[in-house]
Amino acid sequence: MTDLPTFQDRARAAETAMRAVFPPTPLQRNALLSDRYDADIWLKREDLSPVRSYKIRGALNAMRKQPDRDLFVCASAGNHAQGVAFMCKHFGKRGVIFMPVTTPQQKVMKTRMFGDGHVEIHMTGDYFDETLKAAQDWCAREGGHFLAPFDDDDVIEGQASVAVEICDQLGVAPDLIMLPVGGGGMSAGVFSWLNGRSSCRFVEPSGGACLRAALDQGGPVTLGHVDNFVDGAAVARIGDKPYALLRDVPADDVLVLPEDRICRTILEMLNVEGIVLEPAGAMSVEALDDLRDEIRGKTVVAVTSGGNFDFERLPEVKERSQRFQGLKKYFILRLPQRPGALKEFLNILGPEDDIARFEYLKKSARNFGSVLIGIETTDPANFDRLFARLSGSGMTYQDITDDETVAQFVL
Template identity: 75%
Template sequence: MTDFMTQARAAEAAMRDVFPPTPLQKNAHLSERFGADIYLKREDLSPVRSYKIRGALNAMRKQQDQQLFVCASAGNHAQGVAFMCKHMSVKGVIFMPVTTPQQKIQKTRIFGGDNVEIHLVGDYFDDTLSAAQDWCAREGGHFLSPFDDADVIEGQSSIAVEIEAQLGRVPDHVILPVGGGGMSAGVTSWFGDRVHSLFVEPAGGACLRAALTAGRPVPLEKVDTFVDGAAVGRLGQRPFELLRHVPLPDVIALPEDRVCTTMIEMLNVEGIVLEPAGALAVEALGDLRSWIRGKTVVCVTSGGNFDFERLPEVKERAQRYSGIKKYFLLRLPQRPGALKEFLGMLGPEDDIARFEYLKKSARNFGSVLIGIETKRPENFTEFFARLDAAGMSYTDITNDETLAQFLI
């Protein structure tokens, strides 16, 4: 471990040739809410707006004679590799999933310029990874894993080196988002048992929990790609070797829609733009109140590469999760005054966001898709009570994923 800490310090020093330390900022809003000293390690303010530049920089500086680097990435690792390819005047071939947000693809092109070429392959990261490794085996070059690489893990550990230097001591807790596990492995290897590390992953990509349960990295049957920066179907083998003793209670899985509430709050309250993976650590605070009260806590905001074209979706998800927006199917009587009667049941804080007839040929009733926004979740209890009292038939489809895919 002494050797690792020496190498981590060397990696952190190498960062200074490219960019300054990312800020460690105490957040008054979160500190007051949770009764703790909450700090944000702002990896979203690195040159590529994520921590991934660290692993790329460290691994590539150790391959000084290499002129071609190949990688697979959901977006952030790609940007780090592209940035360093241009910085080091070497070539890069970057594979990204077809589902990668356009913002990340465009920024990768900007950072790499003529030094990189981009291939969009596969709907899921693991498909992209296989394509990149096959290409590298055929064409040559040095394959640079986004997380399953000792030099990449070492580079990510520079986050912890900076945190301790900036804080002047170690925190009580550090909260880390988990994708493939490279950053978590690096940070916890530096802190060891001096800090209580907590790990947060999206519920639709909980590969750390799966690996700890199975005793080895295992593929997930299905991955929800919304939290694209952490939507990995299998934890890396090297990260697992460093994380295999993590207690299961220290691993938190958050629903994707819930993460959206923090993205919206941080944007509106703090003016901080976080991508879904970047918001994981902050959102997890709500699950940790009893652990963190009175303590010093560092949340790693891992990335801010957010495509604002996704903002309506993020808002929609946040509202539905918070219970202030619902969709339902209403059987509306086909008689004069029925619509007016329905509208009269709305409360002063209720607003119709969607109104669409789905069936107009029924003789006595018509099916209507209704979307309603309100200011407080309890307003819906009162609204549905008024519908029941009037004998109106309705079906709440807000959380019916099958119907939502077709209708909402």
Template identity: 70%
Template sequence: MSFQDDARAGTQAMRDVFPPTPLMRNDLLSERYDADIWLKREDLSPVRSYKLRGAFNAMRKVSEPGAIFVCASAGNHAQGVAYMCRHFGVHGVIFMPVTTPQQKIMKTKMFGGADVEVRLTGDYFDDTLASAQSYCADVGAHFLSPFDDEDVIEGQASVAVEIEDQLGRIPDRIILPVGGGGLSAGTRSYFGDKTAYTFAEPSGATSLGEAVRAGKPVDVSPINTFVDGAAVAKIGQRTFARLSTVDPADVLSISEDRICTTIIELLNVEGIVLEPAGALSIEALADVKDQIKGKTVVCIASGGNFDFERLPEVKERAQRYSGVKKYFILRLPQRPGALKDFLNILGPDDDIARFEYLKKSARNFGSVLIGIETTHPDNFARFFSELDAAGFTYTDITDDEMLVQFVI
């Protein structure tokens, strides 16, 4: 059987567990980009991500009685494996870092029920992975890789199978988020050269882009883990074997702050809750807008496991990227009326979001951390011009990541 036949067989078997996720045309995006834009809503799967597909396909092929399945994950893969352990009635041991948020631990336990044991070990994922693999060797368990496994890749290809069936044809372009490469490898292996591809990865973890340029998987550590569903330091060997010939121009690096603008817009305008990795493919539309006019495009919204405790950070990042919020350190004269002079410079659409004395830098001056929100980025041009005219000394630290981490 061909890969396509195997992927279709796996997809059919999945129908005993969960229905296809919706493929939904998005009018807002279609109008914006003058194209026919569809969203493959993996955020609406039983575990709010596509990860249960690969877990199901790999587990269904193990017929050994009393088999034990093991994985190492702090997120979607853990939940997908837990869900399938419960479905198959097999024992699963899921290793998670000690630093894993309680929300993710509780959801994993909820999906797995009595069939799953969660073990918290290691402060960092590498330590957790080593513990999981050591346990597998000791007890003869089956290790379920989140992406670097042929059966997992085949299972993730079920997303492509459903897209073709639901759309009634192969789209002109498909946009995918990339982490370890399982979803991308499965989709590209299924569609082959019958469509165009855009692979979007977070700028803090460009494992595919670097691998394509080097001609082999390379470790891009240290990585930024904000886009946790796609933050992988090294793409898989098996996944890269299926992606090694992609055009480097089709691999996009998208900043973490920029991704936040899509999360906020889809939440506020469309009522769609996406995790950062789930928003990657949609944000990538802006980079290919000249290539997709009049075309049919499918963006894979890979997951919606968003912890709403992160919403203030996501909003903050989105505002900074959009240019409507800035932080600066002001050298404020220590004289009566100095603060009033500064406040008079604020425009009708400018709001103070942060005001904090840091220290007196000299006898006659004090350093103040100030955050300003406004309604349009252009408002800052007038604001800074008037600051200069009034003789204020200030330093814009909005884009200084080191300082922002410490003071904001």
């Protein structure tokens, strides 16, 4: 009796099949991070795949296992759609891709470009749940094969090829692998293939920590609210199949990062290293900072999962990074409506305090007006000194930097 192939065997076969489509993505040692953390830090550059994310792997593996299927259907607002489109062209299959109406045109155009006549795109639904239902209903009517982005055994198996390549390129399993988590397909695949040969840490955005919630609750749960800023990992519910493979992961091995903090790494990788990462692709690098003591002297691989970054978002990324680091604040100043009042305020500013925004709001009384002030500086301590001088001068102000309700209306 022939033994059935193991998960490791199947992932290895998937990795071998990929060589007909694209070479292994680079595994690069990063000197900046290695010096910073006194460790041997490597980046697995999934942002350099043909579609600038690892999603091509799952699509390739799932489609090669369905050679008799001519129609593949998916719902996606980004990377999964591009991976499916690319592979539809490669295999000569027909693809029907459903995308939310709110999807940026850049992503729609890239999906159409990768499909090159082999895919049709349906824009439907303001929210992804609506788009997903429309795709599944259409697929049920037309008889196509629905290709889920992460809750699919063949997709998970294909994403596991990331681990196969890492170990082949490094020549040994690393001490630790940092894995970004969205729906859980890649993290479950890599974790399962390694089978304890490397430690794994899983990284989620605070506005989409569905793995952490599932581990805390003992099973997948749907988050009540999702912050879509880290769009490649903004998932409300981890897949059932990925969770089944990750259910025994200690909750403390899941690191949850604020969205604003992730922006710090996006900017540093871009400005210092010349590496373009989307927010989800930067998570594994940023999370290294939480493990300084643990990783010292070890070999660590951080998976940079994607680089589909819309540069129109760069001002927002810079703003979020500055706010997280305490280098930019907004406040409402109650300014007397008399000659010289503005000059008095300007004299209070320190030499490193730069006005980034100055906007009069409606007057709160005859003799006073409210002003929205945005200040950038070079050291968070400068704000303590500025606010002390404001209080000493008798000027009334309110710091609204972290007041999300107010910020929605005035920032």
